[in-house]
Amino acid sequence: MSDEQVRLGELRDEIDQLDQKIMELISARAACAQEVAHVKMTANPGQDVFFYRPEREAQVLRRIKEQNPGPLSGEEMARLFREIMSACLALEKPMHIAFLGPIGTFTQAAALKHFGHSVVSVPLPAIDAVFREVESGAAHYGVVPVENSTEGMINHTLDMFMSSPLKICGEVQLRIHHHLLVSPKHGDQEITRIYSHQQSFAQCRQWLDTHRYGIERVTVSSNAEAARRAAEEPGTAAIAGDMAAELYGLQKLANSIEDRPDNTTRFLIIGREEVPASGHDKSSILVSMRNKPGALYQLLEPFHRHGLSLTRIETRPSPSGTWAYVFYIDFEGHMEDEQVRKVLAEVDEEAVELKRLGSYPIGVL
Numbered sequence: 001m002s003d004e005q006v007r008l009g010e011l012r013d014e015i016d017q018l019d020q021k022i023m024e025l026i027s028a029r030a031a032c033a034q035e036v037a038h039v040k041m042t043a044n045p046g047q048d049v050f051f052y053r054p055e056r057e058a059q060v061l062r063r064i065k066e067q068n069p070g071p072l073s074g075e076e077m078a079r080l081f082r083e084i085m086s087a088c089l090a091l092e093k094p095m096h097i098a099f100l101g102p103i104g105t106f107t108q109a110a111a112l113k114h115f116g117h118s119v120v121s122v123p124l125p126a127i128d129a130v131f132r133e134v135e136s137g138a139a140h141y142g143v144v145p146v147e148n149s150t151e152g153m154i155n156h157t158l159d160m161f162m163s164s165p166l167k168i169c170g171e172v173q174l175r176i177h178h179h180l181l182v183s184p185k186h187g188d189q190e191i192t193r194i195y196s197h198q199q200s201f202a203q204c205r206q207w208l209d210t211h212r213y214g215i216e217r218v219t220v221s222s223n224a225e226a227a228r229r230a231a232e233e234p235g236t237a238a239i240a241g242d243m244a245a246e247l248y249g250l251q252k253l254a255n256s257i258e259d260r261p262d263n264t265t266r267f268l269i270i271g272r273e274e275v276p277a278s279g280h281d282k283s284s285i286l287v288s289m290r291n292k293p294g295a296l297y298q299l300l301e302p303f304h305r306h307g308l309s310l311t312r313i314e315t316r317p318s319p320s321g322t323w324a325y326v327f328y329i330d331f332e333g334h335m336e337d338e339q340v341r342k343v344l345a346e347v348d349e350e351a352v353e354l355k356r357l358g359s360y361p362i363g364v365l
């Protein structure tokens with residue numbers, strides 16, 4: 001045996017022993033989670049038990065990232081623990097997660113990034129269908145897109161909160177890479193049509209104008225649908241992400257064609273319960289103000305005075321009347337925090353209506 005073979009043999013023995021220990025430790029952790037489920041059920045007999053605890057998961061993942069000794073990166077280590085916790089939660093209760101489908105969309109990728117792969121993910125055809133599925137209790141949680149760094153807010157999601165009783169329980173950000181995809185089945189046939197979702201066309205507009213000028217662009221309901229069509233119709237291509245490419249066996253003609261390298265979409269997790277503070281949280285509200293001079297100043301001034309950081313403010317027309325507006329506001333802090341309580345009490349005094357959409361951990365992954 002060569003020196004290399006001897007050394008490799010030793011290292012692989014060491015890896016086998018470590019794997020054995022890791023397996024025993026993961027099993028002990030899973031048994032602990034089962035016990036947690038038992039405690040939760042006996043403490044709340046006959047009631048809705050919330051097995052999924054977003055604030056606890058955020059704390060665990062943050063601690064892992066902070067204390068990770070390397071050589072793996074903090075992100076990579078947190079991703080591994082994300083999957084371990086996902087499997088532990090599935091032992092307690094398999095979670096049904098509704099998302100804006102079909103399968104292969106970026107929203108599904110976001111759902112799996114947030115909850116891990118041990119959930120049952122349920123594709124639905126529209127954002128309001130995701131809300132309804134969670135409201136009815138058919139799904140435990142839902143995942144919907146809310147804003148894109150290139151294209152701005154997804155107004156349909158914001159507007160749903162005006163009438164829905166659901167709470168925001170979390171957020172997840174996903175880097176969005178779009179590719180120009182073709183089916184290897186169709187050989188070198190000239191591309192005369194490109195399918196994609198309207199948001200994806202918008203995010204790749206400059207690239208398309210430079211590299212595929214004049215080719216017909218056909219808008220479809222999702223990137224996954226675009227990929228499905230490109231897989232079936234010769235002479236067509238799709239703009240979609242990795243999940244859709246894999247699902248429909250497409251090849252990349254051009255990689256990462258989004259105009260902005262930091263193209264990111266933020267998704268919200270919607271559920272039926274309020275989330276306790278995790279120590280690093282964000283809150284969202286909807287406020288409708290009287291139509292008078294200085295209304296916006298009056299609304300924002302208490303946030304400034306109490307030192308609360310606004311992360312997003314968006315205006316939407318009110319469904320109740322012409323020229324009345326509703327403000328959608330995200331800010332740092334939890335509604336249980338003293339400062340936040342004070343600010344919201346002041347806002348409530350001036351507002352026609354204040355709706356608390358929820359406090360939730362700032363995305364960790």
Ligand SMILES: O=C(O)C(=O)C[C@]1(C(=O)O)C=C[C@@H](O)C=C1
Pocket residue numbers: 033036037051052053054056057060084085086088089092
């Ligand atoms: O701490 C809990 O409440 C648990 O149920 C355990 C656990 C975990 O595996 O760490 C699992 C699921 C929850 O979402 C949070 C954490």
